[in-house]
Amino acid sequence: MILDSLKNSGRYLHIKKGITDALQYILSNDLSLVEPGRYEIDGNRLVMIVFEYENTNLDECRMEGHHRYIDLQYWVSGSELMGHEILDSQPVLEEYSDEKDCAFYCCIASYSRLLPGMFVIYYPSDLHTALSDPLSDERVKKVVFKIAVED
Numbered sequence: 001m002i003l004d005s006l007k008n009s010g011r012y013l014h015i016k017k018g019i020t021d022a023l024q025y026i027l028s029n030d031l032s033l034v035e036p037g038r039y040e041i042d043g044n045r046l047v048m049i050v051f052e053y054e055n056t057n058l059d060e061c062r063m064e065g066h067h068r069y070i071d072l073q074y075w076v077s078g079s080e081l082m083g084h085e086i087l088d089s090q091p092v093l094e095e096y097s098d099e100k101d102c103a104f105y106c107c108i109a110s111y112s113r114l115l116p117g118m119f120v121i122y123y124p125s126d127l128h129t130a131l132s133d134p135l136s137d138e139r140v141k142k143v144v145f146k147i148a149v150e151d
Contacts, residue, residue: 005119068101069124071120071147
């Protein structure tokens with residue numbers, strides 16, 4: 001997992017082409033103007049999903065994990081508490097779905113507060129969940145880039 005501010009994105013441009021492409025896309029586009037929806041940036045190798053919502057998730061123990069994609073999540077507006085934990089031998093709540101590239105696990109997470117202009121990168125070895133930020137009532141606009149593990 002990597003958590004940082006977009007102003008430090010240059011530190012991560014060498015990690016993987018898809019991560020570089022996602023960060024460059026964020027830097028080159030005004031994502032506040034993009035409507036919610038799913039957008040293919042580079043076929044199924046790099047997909048952008050724009051979400052806008054009132055965050056009301058309070059399920060602290062249900063965390064998701066992926067196999068085929070890395071998540072790069074970027075906050076345009078609003079804030080969330082992001083739970084994270086390393087995938088190990090946590091109990092499975094919902095078996096992996098190849099169609100959704102997602103499984104759900106039960107575990108206690110560590111939390112970080114993500115604010116506008118921040119991003120987090122979750123690898124397949126990282127479980128994650130979003131919780132409401134009790135310090136903010138602003139709607140969340142978040143952009144999730146799905147980056148194929150294998151290019």
